[in-house]
Amino acid sequence: MALDGVEVGQIQANAEDSFSALATLRSIFSYQSISQALALIGLDFHEQLGLTLHSTEVGSSNVVDPGNDAEEWRRISLFKSGCGGDRLYFDASAGEVVAQGNQFSLDDVEVIVATIDLEVVRAYRSSISRCFQAAQSDVYERIQTSFALSSEAEDLDIRQRPSPSMQPRYHSPEEEIALCAGCYLWDYLRRSKMAGFLLPSSGGIDSCATAVLVFSMCRLVVESIKTGNQQVIADVQRLAKYSDKLPESPQELCNQIFHTIYLGMSKQSSKETRQRSRDLSGAIGAYHVNLDIDGVYEAQRNLVVHALGFEAHFKVEGGTSTESLMLQNLQARSRMVSAYEFAQVLPTARKRPGGGSLLVLGSANVGEALRGYLTKYDCSSADINPIGSIDKSDLKRLIAWAEKDFGLPCLHDFLTAVPTAELEPITDSYVQSDEVDMGMTYDELTIFGRLRKVHKLGAYGMFQRLVHEWSSERPRAPGDHTPALEPRQVAEKVKRFHHYYAVNRHKMTTLTPSLHSNDYSADDNRFDMRPFLYPSAYDSHQFKAIDEELAKIEQLRQR
Numbered sequence: 001m002a003l004d005g006v007e008v009g010q011i012q013a014n015a016e017d018s019f020s021a022l023a024t025l026r027s028i029f030s031y032q033s034i035s036q037a038l039a040l041i042g043l044d045f046h047e048q049l050g051l052t053l054h055s056t057e058v059g060s061s062n063v064v065d066p067g068n069d070a071e072e073w074r075r076i077s078l079f080k081s082g083c084g085g086d087r088l089y090f091d092a093s094a095g096e097v098v099a100q101g102n103q104f105s106l107d108d109v110e111v112i113v114a115t116i117d118l119e120v121v122r123a124y125r126s127s128i129s130r131c132f133q134a135a136q137s138d139v140y141e142r143i144q145t146s147f148a149l150s151s152e153a154e155d156l157d158i159r160q161r162p163s164p165s166m167q168p169r170y171h172s173p174e175e176e177i178a179l180c181a182g183c184y185l186w187d188y189l190r191r192s193k194m195a196g197f198l199l200p201s202s203g204g205i206d207s208c209a210t211a212v213l214v215f216s217m218c219r220l221v222v223e224s225i226k227t228g229n230q231q232v233i234a235d236v237q238r239l240a241k242y243s244d245k246l247p248e249s250p251q252e253l254c255n256q257i258f259h260t261i262y263l264g265m266s267k268q269s270s271k272e273t274r275q276r277s278r279d280l281s282g283a284i285g286a287y288h289v290n291l292d293i294d295g296v297y298e299a300q301r302n303l304v305v306h307a308l309g310f311e312a313h314f315k316v317e318g319g320t321s322t323e324s325l326m327l328q329n330l331q332a333r334s335r336m337v338s339a340y341e342f343a344q345v346l347p348t349a350r351k352r353p354g355g356g357s358l359l360v361l362g363s364a365n366v367g368e369a370l371r372g373y374l375t376k377y378d379c380s381s382a383d384i385n386p387i388g389s390i391d392k393s394d395l396k397r398l399i400a401w402a403e404k405d406f407g408l409p410c411l412h413d414f415l416t417a418v419p420t421a422e423l424e425p426i427t428d429s430y431v432q433s434d435e436v437d438m439g440m441t442y443d444e445l446t447i448f449g450r451l452r453k454v455h456k457l458g459a460y461g462m463f464q465r466l467v468h469e470w471s472s473e474r475p476r477a478p479g480d481h482t483p484a485l486e487p488r489q490v491a492e493k494v495k496r497f498h499h500y501y502a503v504n505r506h507k508m509t510t511l512t513p514s515l516h517s518n519d520y521s522a523d524d525n526r527f528d529m530r531p532f533l534y535p536s537a538y539d540s541h542q543f544k545a546i547d548e549e550l551a552k553i554e555q556l557r558q559r
Contacts (some may be wrong), residue, residue, distance in 0.1 A: 372504020
């Protein structure tokens, strides 16, 4: 039967024994879900293609009961997990759980089977209040089908019984970060058809966490190889070209597709950060490059000296804040340019069959973005940023967890190190500190970020809240590590955060696309559903149609 057209919208189908519907992205686009209206008119099955976008530490609430939706409206819901070339990873289930697949997996398809008694579901719909609302519900057009989800033979089989409810499985926040980012990174890498990743490694917490997430990805891939996942095996054979043998360990895979580069300065970089960067790369098997960029930096710095006859100095050398900031930004931006230079040439230099280029990974956390504590177009500018919506506290917990679960003892040194940008010269009496520069701790930044975005508080509302929660006169419970400040100190910190959030707002418009992992992400485009990773157009239907049309035109012209 030929169709003249297909209507676009909600898909609703009547089978002989049930009513089903398909919905997408409820939690993003609709506060009042259409699924509630459908339930009132007899919906039995609802397939949710991405009910809830993933957010760290809410996995258990997604699994047990997202908004009491399924419990309140009583239907059978099917949920999909995964990602599709944008910033988001979807995962959820709801109400009473009778079957659950993997929340994070590299499998394209996972088959989960459960037996459901539709009459149990329908019994919940007999309440007077529900029937009254159902009588006034809108009518939606349905597609009539001639198949049934159950059979008389199954109904007569006394061995069949409804699947019992089960206790949902969910991961710790640290596992969520590692597994979600691992799946996301692999999906992005294989779709992009690039040769691997390159990470500018500073020897600090942020780049360390990013490297750990890539290592988590490699662990997931090797596990999938061992279980015989043919799609993963085919992707690995296409990407890992330095050897014909499939990698047997995460380190073997890491060495082929993951590259780290330490871009140091002779005066600003410490031997400790350089060694930590080298140790971490060695532990996870990454291909590591260690170099200094003094020559690039000095050449660029001398442009001002020769053109203007003026030589800028750092504050520790007697220069002004403007001079010092210019010199720091110059180093940071030189690192970005150098990172992309090496990303393009490393596969060729390593004699990778077919050459190729690397995706550059950013490693700026969400707190630094909110505060604007980054240089615009420095190493925070990259192709993707796995930690762009994760705060420093969660990154530290991730590294502490990975130290034990991944067997990486070198991670302990990162946890005890003082966070520093290392953009100013180190002296006997001065070492640059991130938290001193920002005027607030990373833990305080996390609180500011959540109050601003999740609790919708402005500067005044934030002060009213924190002047009580951070009061030095409040009763202190055991384990209470929140700040104890005078009201004037609270006011200064709140004002400082909002001042720098305002003056650095322009930086957030150019943030590297990051995996959405937190409800207070600073990325302006975090809910932009347009994929920024497209398949090759040369394989598309439209290009084939162009070729067919072109062949007809050329054939006509030859007559």
